[in-house]
Structure formats: C-alpha cells, structure tokens
Amino acid sequence: MRTAVAKFRGRLAAHHTTLARGMAVLALLVAVSIPLIGTPFTLGLGNRILIYSLWAMSLALLLRNMHLLTLGHAAMLGAGAYGVAIAQHHWGMGFWGAALVGLLFGMTLSVVFGLMIMRATDIFFVMITVAQGMIFWGVIQRWASVTGGDNGMRNVARPEQFSTPVAYYWFTLVAVTACIVLLYRFDKSVVGLRLRGIGDSDERMSVLGYSVAFYRFLAFNVAGFFATIAGILYVGYFNFIGPTTVHLRGSVEVALFAIIGGAQSFAGPIVGAATLLTLRPYVGPLTDRWPIVLGLLLIVVVLYARTGLVGAARRLVFGSSQGVPAVSVSGDQQEEVRQG
Amino acid sequence: MLRRSVIALAAATLVVAACGGDDTDGVEEPQAADQPEAEEQEEADPDAEPIRIGVLMPLTGFGAAAGEEAVQAWELYWEQHNYMSGGTPIEVVYGDTESDASAGTAEARRLVESENIDLLIGPIVGSVAGPVSDLMSEMDVPQIYGVPTNDLWIRDGVPDTLFTIEATTAEMAMHMGRWAAENGHERVATVCSDYLTGWETCGGFVNTFTTYGGEIVEQIWTPAGGAPDYAPVISRLQAVEYDALYMGTPVGDGVLLFSALSEFGLADQTQILSHKVVIDPGTLGVYGPEAEGILSSAPYAEGRDNAATQEFVAAFEEAYGRIPGTTGGAKYFIAHLVDTTIQELGGTIPSASEFIAKLHDIRIEDSVYGTWHVDEDGNALHDHFLREVVDRGDGTLWDVVNETWSGRGPSYVFDMDAYLAQPPYSQDYQGIGWPTSCDDFVDEADCPADLQ
Numbered sequence: 001m002r003t004a005v006a007k008f009r010g011r012l013a014a015h016h017t018t019l020a021r022g023m024a025v026l027a028l029l030v031a032v033s034i035p036l037i038g039t040p041f042t043l044g045l046g047n048r049i050l051i052y053s054l055w056a057m058s059l060a061l062l063l064r065n066m067h068l069l070t071l072g073h074a075a076m077l078g079a080g081a082y083g084v085a086i087a088q089h090h091w092g093m094g095f096w097g098a099a100l101v102g103l104l105f106g107m108t109l110s111v112v113f114g115l116m117i118m119r120a121t122d123i124f125f126v127m128i129t130v131a132q133g134m135i136f137w138g139v140i141q142r143w144a145s146v147t148g149g150d151n152g153m154r155n156v157a158r159p160e161q162f163s164t165p166v167a168y169y170w171f172t173l174v175a176v177t178a179c180i181v182l183l184y185r186f187d188k189s190v191v192g193l194r195l196r197g198i199g200d201s202d203e204r205m206s207v208l209g210y211s212v213a214f215y216r217f218l219a220f221n222v223a224g225f226f227a228t229i230a231g232i233l234y235v236g237y238f239n240f241i242g243p244t245t246v247h248l249r250g251s252v253e254v255a256l257f258a259i260i261g262g263a264q265s266f267a268g269p270i271v272g273a274a275t276l277l278t279l280r281p282y283v284g285p286l287t288d289r290w291p292i293v294l295g296l297l298l299i300v301v302v303l304y305a306r307t308g309l310v311g312a313a314r315r316l317v318f319g320s321s322q323g324v325p326a327v328s329v330s331g332d333q334q335e336e337v338r339q340g
Numbered sequence: 341m342l343r344r345s346v347i348a349l350a351a352a353t354l355v356v357a358a359c360g361g362d363d364t365d366g367v368e369e370p371q372a373a374d375q376p377e378a379e380e381q382e383e384a385d386p387d388a389e390p391i392r393i394g395v396l397m398p399l400t401g402f403g404a405a406a407g408e409e410a411v412q413a414w415e416l417y418w419e420q421h422n423y424m425s426g427g428t429p430i431e432v433v434y435g436d437t438e439s440d441a442s443a444g445t446a447e448a449r450r451l452v453e454s455e456n457i458d459l460l461i462g463p464i465v466g467s468v469a470g471p472v473s474d475l476m477s478e479m480d481v482p483q484i485y486g487v488p489t490n491d492l493w494i495r496d497g498v499p500d501t502l503f504t505i506e507a508t509t510a511e512m513a514m515h516m517g518r519w520a521a522e523n524g525h526e527r528v529a530t531v532c533s534d535y536l537t538g539w540e541t542c543g544g545f546v547n548t549f550t551t552y553g554g555e556i557v558e559q560i561w562t563p564a565g566g567a568p569d570y571a572p573v574i575s576r577l578q579a580v581e582y583d584a585l586y587m588g589t590p591v592g593d594g595v596l597l598f599s600a601l602s603e604f605g606l607a608d609q610t611q612i613l614s615h616k617v618v619i620d621p622g623t624l625g626v627y628g629p630e631a632e633g634i635l636s637s638a639p640y641a642e643g644r645d646n647a648a649t650q651e652f653v654a655a656f657e658e659a660y661g662r663i664p665g666t667t668g669g670a671k672y673f674i675a676h677l678v679d680t681t682i683q684e685l686g687g688t689i690p691s692a693s694e695f696i697a698k699l700h701d702i703r704i705e706d707s708v709y710g711t712w713h714v715d716e717d718g719n720a721l722h723d724h725f726l727r728e729v730v731d732r733g734d735g736t737l738w739d740v741v742n743e744t745w746s747g748r749g750p751s752y753v754f755d756m757d758a759y760l761a762q763p764p765y766s767q768d769y770q771g772i773g774w775p776t777s778c779d780d781f782v783d784e785a786d787c788p789a790d791l792q
Contacts, residue, residue: 039453040453041449041450041453041454044446044449044453045446048442048446141535141564142534142535144492144536144539144764144766145764145766148492149492149535149536150466150467150490150535150536150537151466151467151470151490151492151493151496151536152441152467152470152471154470154471154474154496155474234442238441238442238445238471239471239474240441240445240470240471240474241441242441242467242468242470242471243467244439244440244441244442244465244467244468245440245441245442249401249440250440280443280446281446281447281450281454284435284436284447285433285434285435289400290400290436290438291400291401291438
C-alpha cells in the first residue's frame with residue numbers, strides 16, 4: 001500500500017510543474033467567474049482577496065528569499081493609498097494622476113526606509129520596520145489638516161472608466177495578475193537567485209563579491225513597489241483610507257496571510273489571504289472572538305505545518321512540502337547503490 | 341510530543357471558549373432573572389415581515405469594551421419589549437468592526453448583502469463610521485450613529501442616510517467652558533490628548549471659557565494612547581497657579597493621568613472639570629474615591645434622578661452586574677428612538693429617506709437623554725448635564741446631575757457660518773481670541789459684556 005502511494009506521489013511529483021500551472025489556471029478561472037456568477041458580496045470578497053494577496057506577496061518576497069520579516073509593511077500600502085487620497089482631496093487630481101502621486105510617494109518612502117534597513121538583519125530588521133511603521137502611523141494620525149487624522153480620508157474616487165463594483169473588480173484582477181506575473185519573473189530571475197543566495201548565506205555571497213546591503217535595499221524597494229500598488233488598489237476599492245489601516249495591526253495581519261498561506265511558496269500568500277478573508281465572514285458571526293480563532297490557526301500552522309497551508313498540501317500530495325518527491329528507497333535499491 | 345499534545349489541548353480548550361456563543365451570534369444575552377416586566381405584549385401581525393436591524397460594533401480590538409456595553413444595552417431594551425415594534429417582529433444581527441475601518445466596511449457590506457438588514461446601528465469608532473456611512477449611502481440603508489461626532493464631519497458633510505443622535509464632542513465641552521467661566525473659575529489649566537478627539541474636547545472648552553472671561557494658564561498635550569511617564573505633566577502643573585484643571589484625555593488616557601494626579605497629591609487639591617469621553621462608570625471604579633467631586637458635561641448621567649434613567653440603570657445592573665455608562669445609555673436611547681420611529685411608521689421601514697425623515701419629526705420628552713428632538717437644520721438637540729461624581733452610598737461612584745443645559749447645536753451659541761469660518765480645533769488652534777464681536781453670536785443675549 002505504501003509503495004503504491006509512494007509511486008502515485010512520484011508520478012504526481014514528476015508533473016508538479018504542470019500541476020502548479022494547472023492550479024494557477026484554475027485560480028484564474030475562479031477569479032474570472034466571480035463577476036459572472038457571483039453575488040455582490042462574493043464580488044466584494046473577491047476584490048479584497050486580490051488586493052490583500054498582492055500586499056501579502058510583496059511581503060513574502062522578502063520573507064521567502066531573504067528570510068526578512070517586515071512589520072512595517074502597512075506603511076507601504078498606506079503610502080500608496082494616502083498619496084492617492086491627498087492628491088485627489090487637496091490638489092483636485094483625477095484617479096490616474098493621483099495614482100502616480102501615490103506611487104511616487106510610496107517609492108520615496110520605500111527608498112528612505114530601505115536605506116535604514118539595508119544593513120540590518122534578524123530581530124533588528126524586525127524592530128526597525130516596526131518603528132518605521134509606527135512613525136508613519138503617528139504622522140498620519142497627527143497631521144489632521146492633510147490626512148484627516150482619526151477620521152481618515154473619505155470619498156476617494158475610482159477611475160471613471162472603472163467606477164462600478166464589477167468594472168473595478170476587472171480592473172483590480174488585471175492589475176493584480178500583471179503584478180503577479182512580474183513578481184514571478186523577478187523571483188525566477190538571476191536577481192531573485194542572488195536574493196535567495198543571500199537569504200541562505202549572506203557571508204558566502206559577500207565573499208563571492210555580491211553587495212548584501214545593496215540587494216537587501218533592492219528587495220525592500222521591490223516589495224515596497226508592489227505594496228504601494230496594492231495601496232492604490234485598496235483606496236480605490238474602499239474609497240477611503242484611515243490610520244487604523246496603517247497601524248502595526250495591519251502589518252501583522254498581512255504577515256499572517258503570508259505565513260499561514262506559506263511564505264516559502266510563491267502562491268502561499270494568495271492561499272493565505274483567500275482562506276482567511278473567506279473564513280472571516282462565516283466564522284466571525286459564530287463567535288465574537290475572531291482574533292482568538294486567527295491566533296489559534298497561527299499556532300497550529302507554526303506547530304504542525306511550518307510551510308503553511310500550501311506546504312501542508314504539498315506534503316499530502318507529493319510527500320514533501322517543497323514539491324520535490326520524497327523517494328522511498330527499498331533495501332535492494334540501497335544495496336545496488338552500495339555495490340555501485 | 342507531550343508538549344505538542346498539551347499545546348493542542350490548550351488550543352482546543354480556547355476554541356471551545358471562543359465558540360461559546362448563543363443564538364445572538366456570540367453576544368451574551370442579559371441574564372433573565374429579575375428582568376423588569378416586559379411592556380404590554382404587542383400583538384404580532386401575522387403577515388408582517390420582520391424588520392432586520394444590523395448592529396455593527398467593535399466586539400474586538402481597542403473599542404471592544406465600549407462595543408460590548410453597547411450591545412448589552414441594546415439587547416436589554418429589546419428584551420424588555422419582546423423584540424416587537426409596532427406589531428412587527430424585530431430581528432437583530434451583529435457585526436464586528438474589529439475597531440478597524442476595512443474590517444468594519446467589509447462587515448457592513450456583509451450585513452447588507454448577506455443578512456439583508458433594513459437598518460444599521462453603529463459603529464462606534466469614528467474612523468470606521470466614515471467609510472461605513474458612505475457604504476450605507478451607496479446601498480441606501482438608513483444608519484443611526486450614537487457617538488459624539490467631531491467637527492470635521494460637520495465641515496465635510498455626512499450622507500443623507502446617516503443620522504447622528506448626539507451633539508458633537510466640541511459642543512459638549514462648550515457648555516462646560518461657559519459654566520466654568522460664569523461660576524467662579526478664572527484660571528484653568530488643561531491636559532488633553534494630542535489627537536482629534538482630544539483637540540476638540542479641549543477646544544470647545546477653551547473657546548467658551550475664554551470667551552466668557554476665563555484665562556487658560558497652561559495647555560498640556562499628552563500622547564494619545566497614554567504617555568509612558570506623566571511626571572513631566574505634573575511638573576508643568578506644579579509650576580503654574582490655577583483654580584481648576586480641565587481633563588480632556590479620553591478613556592484609558594484619563595485613567596493614567598488621574599492616577600498620576602493622585603500619586604502626586606494633585607487630585608484633591610483642585611477642582612477637576614471634564615467631559616463625557618473621559619468620565620464613565622467603567623473608569624470611575626479605577627479612579628477610586630479621590631474622583632469624588634469631579635465635574636463633567638454629558639448627555640447622560642447614570643445617577644440622574646428621573647424614572648427613565650433609574651429604571652434603565654437598575655435593569656442593566658441587574659442583568660450585567662455593573663452600572664451602564666454613556667455608551668450603554670446611548671444605545672439604550674437609540675433602541676428607544678428606533679422603536680418610536682418604527683411605530684410612527686406603522687411597524688415598517690419603508691425606505692431610508694422616509695425613515696430618516698420620520699426621525700426628524702420625533703420628539704421625546706423624557707428619556708435617559710432627557711428631552712430630545714431635531715432642529716430645523718437637522719441637528720439632534722438634547723439636554724446636557726453638569727454631572728458630579730459622588731458615592732452612591734454603597735462605595736460605588738457614579739455621576740449625578742447638578743445642572744441641566746439645553747442643547748444648542750454644533751456651533752453652540754455661535755453663528756454657524758462664523759464658527760465654520762474658523763479653523764478646526766487642533767493643537768495650534770483652540771478658539772482663543774474668537775469670537776471678536778457680537779455678530780458672531782446667534783443671539784445677542786449670549787454675547788459677553790466685553791464684546792458688546
């Protein structure tokens with residue numbers, strides 16, 4: 001029986017790339033079908049899943065490749081969102097011009113923050129990003145004349161061409177899909193390889209002549225770029241941005257999406273965001289202790305599925321959380337190897 | 341292995357605790373024993389579709405304490421009325437904003453699209469209320485908001501589907517400021533939280549206190565969310581002379597500040613003046629007996645000697661073992677208001693516009709909020725009470741009423757256009773030096789002598 005299962009897993013593993021592509025196509029089909037057959041509620045849920053997935057994937061880029069956990073990522077999303085809102089409210093810009101402002105604001109913040117963390121690692125990296133995020137939140141909350149303070153900024157307009165909920169969903173789907181493709185290409189590029197090399201051993205990469213600080217700075221800004229895009233999409237969807245979104249709590253939430261989904265896999269953050277955002281409206285009304293449920297889920301993942309939901313699924317299907325088949329070698333085969 | 345099993349067992353126990361809900365979507369029902377008798381049983385109309393009311397509150401996050409009290413007070417009212425209004429059954433569904441704007445908006449959307457509510461009550465946190473109100477307007481669902489709003493809402497405008505039942509934070513403070521100036525206080529120091537609510541809690545007081553002849557000798561701003569050390573605040577207070585101290589530090593900030601004042605012996609050396617957002621039965625228990633004598637302004641006082649208030653307080657205390665504060669009072673009043681309005685509409689909510697329009701016609705002569713009605717400008721006007729913290733006689737502190745003021749609207753006695761022409765209250769602008777003439781007043785009778 002075990003041998004049969006191992007053989008079956010082996011066959012699946014041999015086609016794991018095809019399977020992965022198939023899952024991606026399936027996910028895209030589901031996303032495309034939502035506005036066609038879903039309800040207004042599922043349309044909104046789908047839109048939020050797309051936005052939060054992109055946000056979580058940008059964080060996972062750092063976590064997966066360089067083993068760096070940032071707890072200030074809400075600031076990046078907030079920079080994009082507030083940039084759009086401020087440009088519209090105070091300078092009278094339309095969405096597209098405001099989006100450019102949001103992008104510039106987000107990237108400027110990303111560069112400034114990136115310069116602070118490029119030589120930091122481990123707990124120091126985490127603490128600096130916490131401080132960065134809280135500084136941003138503090139400025140947003142206090143600078144009421146510009147940001148609305150605690151009230152936030154309401155009535156942020158969507159692009160005229162995509163102003164209805166369905167049209168905005170399509171817009172978000174196309175934008176997020178394009179970003180995911182870019183992230184994938186970056187991940188598979190030689191730069192992505194170098195990032196993983198630094199994540200595995202920064203000393204060795206340094207000896208080989210690569211500037212570890214430069215690549216940390218680069219990765220931080222690439223992550224910041226995609227988080228800023230997520231922020232622009234976010235404020236267009238909600239038509240609002242407020243200080244609670246950019247608080248530390250927001251940074252922890254997006255980290256949970258990535259970790260629970262599986263930050264080590266490319267699709268893990270998408271799975272994490274989709275799972276948690278879908279569970280929330282159905283589990284939440286059963287208990288007024290949703291954060292406890294969320295915390296318990298994290299404990300279970302950390303203890304029993306460290307590679308997240310995607311890793312757990314891979315282990316189930318392939319016998320390995322990395323997608324590479326765990327080959328079961330019989331005693332005769334071992335003897336053959338020894339005899340050469 | 342054993343450690344993992346223990347952790348798993350602990351986790352399972354917590355799951356059971358977390359899922360310990362009931363028919364009311366996880367919110368505890370009032371304990372049924374000794375509930376006041378339900379009012380006369382309404383005859384149910386067999387053909388009436390139930391009215392579904394969504395209650396959107398922070399059940400988790402930093403606003404959870406207020407959210408829980410709000411839900412309890414709301415439920416108490418409907419338990420007393422058998423969940424009936426105008427012959428129509430009332431069904432209530434709950435949503436948790438998690439004290440967060442995006443979560444709150446998503447929950448609001450779920451309540452409308454999945455739960456098909458006819459009316460939304462809430463939320464509480466201001467930064468959540470804004471986007472939720474825009475969403476309700478887009479979906480044409482009436483919404484009642486029962487927390488003091490800030491002036492930015494007055495300046496920016498709110499959707500037509502939103503109805504606020506209370507005065508603004510600034511107006512409540514304005515009543516206190518004028519009273520202080522006209523009742524012997526000449527030199528006041530203020531300590532207020534350095535964020536929007538703190539600015540308005542202070543600004544309203546300072547604006548009217550200085551208008552009517554008082555002098556602000558020191559203004560101290562503390563970080564919202566509490567300062568790590570209040571010794572610098574105490575040092576600054578000890579360096580000035582004042583005959584009253586105004587506290588504009590909401591909730592937890594107020595507790596921390598008062599603890600510091602007590603520790604340094606300042607709490608009983610001067611008259612402390614304050615505001616609804618600072619003084620609440622929930623925090624008075626932490627303040628301790630030194631809090632006796634604190635004066636504050638609010639639309640609700642749990643020790644107020646009137647039947648409506650005392651019946652509510654007694655029923656709430658019976659059900660939940662504690663005195664209801666301003667949040668509970670507000671939600672109980674909202675339930676009363678909703679019930680009255682639905683009855684006036686013949687047991688229905690025909691549409692958002694009709695429901696909101698009918699709210700404007702309602703006048704309540706006696707309630708936990710005193711008298712209440714809506715003026716021609718759409719502002720909810722209610723009594724404001726000068727409250728004093730006293731011992732109830734059993735060691736419990738609560739607020740009794742010393743004076744009652746009539747509501748005047750968001751700009752208090754000032755002309756609205758002139759008021760809105762001034763900057764919003766902030767750390768940099770507290771209304772000192774304005775108004776400059778009697779033209780800035782609605783009624784010349786309110787204009788102080790030195791401006792005439």
